Amino acid sequence: MIAKTIRTCFPIAAAAVSDKAEEINKLNVFPVPDGDTGTNMSLTLGSVVKELSSLPADADMEAIAAAITHGSLMGARGNSGVITSQILRGAAEGFVGAEDPITSADIAAALRNSVKVAFKAVRKPVEGTILTVLRDISTRADACAKAKDSYEDTLDAIVVEAYESVARTPDLLPVLKENGVVDSGAFGFAIFLENFVAAALGRTTEVEEISTTFEGTADSAREGALDRVKIEANDDWEGSEYRYCNEFLFKADAPFDEDECLQFLASMGDCELLVGAYPDYKIHVHSNTPNLVLEHMLNLGQIYEVFIHNMDMESRERTAKIHEDQDASEQASEPAKPLGYVAVAAGSGEAEILTSLGVDVVVSGGQTMNPSTADLLDAVSKVNAEAVIILPNNSNIRMAAEAAANACSDKQVAVVPTKTVPQAFSALFAVLPDSSLEDAVEAMTEAASEVRDGEVTCAVRDSAASDGTPIHAGDVMGIINDSIDVVGSDVKQVTLDCINRMQEEEEGDALTILAGSDMSDEVFEDLIAAIEEAQPDLEIDSHRGEQPLYPVIFSIE
Secondary structure, eight states: OHHHHHHHHHHHHHHHHHHTHHHHHHHOOSSSOOSOHHHHHHHHHHHHHHHHHTSOTTOOHHHHHHHHHHHHHHHOOHHHHHHHHHHHHHHHHHHTTOOSSOOHHHHHHHHHHHHHHHHHHOSSOOTTSHHHHHHHHHHHHHHHHHTTOOHHHHHHHHHHHHHHHHHHHHHHOHHHHHHTOOOHHHHHHHHHHHHHHHHHTTOSSSOOSOOOOOSSSOSSHHHHHHTTOOOOOOOOOOOOSOOEEEEEEEEESSOOOHHHHHHHHHHHEEEEEEEEETTEEEEEEEESOHHHHHHHHHTTEEEEEEEEEEHHHHHHHHHHHHHHHHHHHHHHHSOOEEEEEEEEESSHHHHHHHHHTTOSEEEEOOSSSOOOHHHHHHHHHTOOEEEEEEEOOSGGGHHHHHHHHHHOOSSEEEEOOOSSHHHHHHHHHTOOTTOOHHHHHHHHHHHHHTOEEEEEEEOSSOEEOTTOOEEOTTOEEEEETTEEEEEESOHHHHHHHHHHHHHHHSOOSEEEEEEOTTSOHHHHHHHHHHHHHHOTTSEEEEEEOOOSSOSEEEEEO
């Protein structure tokens, strides 16, 4: 029965951790961020599920314990994953030999063995982590066994204790309290345990009717722990002493001194772990010199499944994601405004200008990277407005924009068929406050139609200009209102020729011009000076557009 229960319940609990992986990851925003805890624990548990699924249907507890030990060791990721593997190993081995029906004493014995194995794997255990929660639930199980509680009551009791212990972690580890979070690994472990117990007791949802010793209004231990899960971005962290999380599997050529190896790993960094048994081991260490770690271990055997993570970069990415989620949450709590905007832009400078003009979401894209209908729909969904206008800013994107407008069912969406970013600038200026969707679309469409555009780029293959002039790959082309009208060899001269020709056809008052990512500030300033000299009556509004492929984009009105 024990073997069957574990095989049935383990995949359910592992799936619950996988579902909550992102939530667990967000807690890990304090020094030292060891990868993504939720993801690492999920991958570790998933490896066990795969190993268990390969066993025959009549596998006994000894075979299951071996599968859990091997699967968790081979699949362990990150510090949290490696420690989780040892927790699982100790508990599984502790159940070998237990007879059915299971008792509270069996549970207590298995958890005592789990504590023994897991704490042995960590050279410097830290209070306020997953190890603390493991020890606390073991102590609670011992108390239940002494009181001769039923195994059902014991399982419920250790789930309560797990969440209570999670909630206490900020009081034990200062860095948690400073950042307003509970320990991520401990929280993930509690989620696993809760869902394993729920499955073992035949429940389809969460552990029910469990009391709490918390002071306050929480109705359960889970809610009490969650009350302390206050995820905040940590913007003032200056970084860990060690940058790289280094982990790999190791097969020893011959028995070696494990203590001496651990001392070497400690000399390379911190969070060193060496778990397993000859000849198969899992090694983990934070270090600034992962190459030296690998070179040393190569002298003792073979290494494989090597993962090296830059924790500085991971921390910045995680913090940015938290800011994004917080901004979205704050926006969602505000009442929807009448009208919002989505626009497409190829350059960061273009995006900044569009945002300053009131665009809510800028989608990255342009001539050579057209966003999909799904991309535009996603952008529309992020705009907290009753109606949204999409500015495609490219003829090739117009159909995708119209498809997105037609597919959106929860808000009104319309498209103003802008062909260029400068057209979008003029269209946004034309909108009056409190305009209805219909009035705004009409005014913006009219304003965009009055803009005459020019673009300068280089030919990628041989062709011909509108008047038949040959174009060779590498030539500079001046495009006026979608027509290749100027061909030359110099960006500055082609730009001047385009502007002069457009002014001769119809004199305008204002020029908006954007420099591409490949044009330096010095070259751009020189170009502006040349335009001012050639067209002294033209008011020039120049910006860094940072668009790729097009050194110059401009419009005349």
